[in-house]
Amino acid sequence: MADLDEGLKRLGLHDLHVELGGKMVPFAGYEMPVQYPAGVMKEHLHTRSAAGLFDVSHMGQVILRPKAGMEALKLAFEGLMPVDVLGLAEGRQRYGLLTNDRGGILDDLMFTNRGDHLYVVVNAACKAEDIAHMTAMMPGVSVEPVTDRALLALQGPGAEAALEAILPGVAAMWFMDHRVLGEVWVSRSGYTGEDGFELSLPMAGAEGFARRLLAQPGVAPIGLGARDSLRLEAGLCLYGHDIDTTTSPVEASLTWAIQKSRRMDGARAGGFPGAERILQELATGPERRRVGLAPDGRAPMREGVELFAADGTPVGHVTSGGFGPSVNAPIAMGYVASHFAATGTALEGEVRGKRLPVTVCDLPFQPTTYKR
Amino acid sequence: MKFTKDHEWLRVEGDLVVVGITEHAATQLGDVVFVELPEPETMVAEGDEVCVIESVKAASDILAPVDGEIVSVNTKLVDAPALVNEDPTGAAWFFKMRLDDLSVLDQFMDEDEYQDLIG
Numbered sequence: 001m002a003d004l005d006e007g008l009k010r011l012g013l014h015d016l017h018v019e020l021g022g023k024m025v026p027f028a029g030y031e032m033p034v035q036y037p038a039g040v041m042k043e044h045l046h047t048r049s050a051a052g053l054f055d056v057s058h059m060g061q062v063i064l065r066p067k068a069g070m071e072a073l074k075l076a077f078e079g080l081m082p083v084d085v086l087g088l089a090e091g092r093q094r095y096g097l098l099t100n101d102r103g104g105i106l107d108d109l110m111f112t113n114r115g116d117h118l119y120v121v122v123n124a125a126c127k128a129e130d131i132a133h134m135t136a137m138m139p140g141v142s143v144e145p146v147t148d149r150a151l152l153a154l155q156g157p158g159a160e161a162a163l164e165a166i167l168p169g170v171a172a173m174w175f176m177d178h179r180v181l182g183e184v185w186v187s188r189s190g191y192t193g194e195d196g197f198e199l200s201l202p203m204a205g206a207e208g209f210a211r212r213l214l215a216q217p218g219v220a221p222i223g224l225g226a227r228d229s230l231r232l233e234a235g236l237c238l239y240g241h242d243i244d245t246t247t248s249p250v251e252a253s254l255t256w257a258i259q260k261s262r263r264m265d266g267a268r269a270g271g272f273p274g275a276e277r278i279l280q281e282l283a284t285g286p287e288r289r290r291v292g293l294a295p296d297g298r299a300p301m302r303e304g305v306e307l308f309a310a311d312g313t314p315v316g317h318v319t320s321g322g323f324g325p326s327v328n329a330p331i332a333m334g335y336v337a338s339h340f341a342a343t344g345t346a347l348e349g350e351v352r353g354k355r356l357p358v359t360v361c362d363l364p365f366q367p368t369t370y371k372r
Numbered sequence: 373m374k375f376t377k378d379h380e381w382l383r384v385e386g387d388l389v390v391v392g393i394t395e396h397a398a399t400q401l402g403d404v405v406f407v408e409l410p411e412p413e414t415m416v417a418e419g420d421e422v423c424v425i426e427s428v429k430a431a432s433d434i435l436a437p438v439d440g441e442i443v444s445v446n447t448k449l450v451d452a453p454a455l456v457n458e459d460p461t462g463a464a465w466f467f468k469m470r471l472d473d474l475s476v477l478d479q480f481m482d483e484d485e486y487q488d489l490i491g
Contacts, residue, residue, distance in 0.1 A: 035402070039402055039405035040403060300431070330406070
């Protein structure tokens with residue numbers, strides 16, 4: 001456990017993870033707990049039946065502060081994403097996508113309107129580039145990395161009661177609400193498909209807060225392994241795997257994230273990097289699409305598995321795949337040529353040299369339980 | 373019981389050798405969700421990939437520890453792959469082999485030597 005690369009950064013809660021028996025592995029430049037003694041399967045199922053506590057402090061937290069008024073800031077941020085920023089009410093959070101000039105995705109993120117500034121959470125592996133990109137592209141905005149706060153996620157049906165016991169007021173929040181409760185920035189969102197919260201809090205108090213959460217009935221620590229299987233069951237994209245600089249939001253089946261106001265004939269149509277391709281794909285359909293994939297057998301189809309039509313034509317590949325503990329079956333997602341993207345389409349995936357049947361299916365695999 | 377450096381255990385049962393993976397290997401793999409077994413009555417050579425084990429984390433192989441014939445396989449593992457985590461050195465045996473000469477097993481580690489390896 002002590003032999004990890006020296007260049008890796010340690011989380012503020014590192015000692016707590018080790019004390020809890022976390023198996024620490026390198027991830028996005030950090031030493032991260034991939035699992036605790038319970039193991040991936042039990043941690044996954046525990047999150048769906050009770051409550052799981054995740055340390056996601058490796059992610060990038062950023063404040064965008066206007067130099068000339070909130071409206072100018074919101075419009076500047078709209079210049080980087082095919083997303084409605086202007087229409088997001090104070091105290092509300094929304095999913096966003098930074099795009100490049102070719103219509104690919106630089107990163108996916110969550111952003112929150114906090115009245116006089118925006119609070120943004122970006123992927124760990126992208127944060128340095130995101131900050132540089134936002135700084136360069138929004139001269140009228142102060143881009144301020146938040147480096148002195150931990151980020152925890154509490155997810156699952158028991159999350160509300162556990163958090164309400166130590167942070168009264170959270171039970172009144174709805175999905176994608178955001179509140180500042182004392183020192184804690186609370187969002188009712190997450191990356192598991194479950195109801196739950198993400199909590200940004202000062203590093204100094206984070207370990208004590210995590211310990212109080214873990215002392216609540218039903219709360220257990222959950223590692224990155226289960227975080228991945230939970231998000232895959234929920235049909236959520238993992239940046240660098242399911243989406244990247246070559247996949248457009250339309251190809252990625254993320255058109256729900258592109259509000260009407262930014263589409264053709266919308267009030268603020270276009271005006272984001274790659275608009276030409278993205279608006280075109282919205283109008284006429286993309287060449288390929290991200291779809292859910294349900295292997296007919298029990299063998300998992302993992303990232304990189306090539307997909308073929310019944311006649312042997314290559315049609316795409318798997319971008320995330322494994323076993324879904326809650327659905328008790330192998331599950332995957334990937335890109336296929338649009339002609340083969342209809343739910344129910346029978347395909348084959350090549351696993352260890354053998355072509356095995358797999359069926360295109362709807363996402364998510366596991367129904368979400370957001371508090372709407 | 374004998375042990376290979378690939379974390380397999382070998383147990384002589386009459387004139388056959390029973391093969392499985394060690395508790396250490398099962399723990400390292402994590403929860404096993406899929407097992408693919410060879411066809412019985414197959415001749416295999418040392419180092420052949422004869423079984424596939426997929427856990428929630430990754431896929432890995434079981435290699436034939438020696439030359440010989442696979443005479444039977446534990447089909448229970450196909451329906452209940454979790455047995456590999458529950459009882460790796462007992463109920464979760466993978467296959468039984470017939471060897472020309474059981475003395476080839478002398479080359480493998482005994483329990484103490486294996487414990488030193490993983491210690």
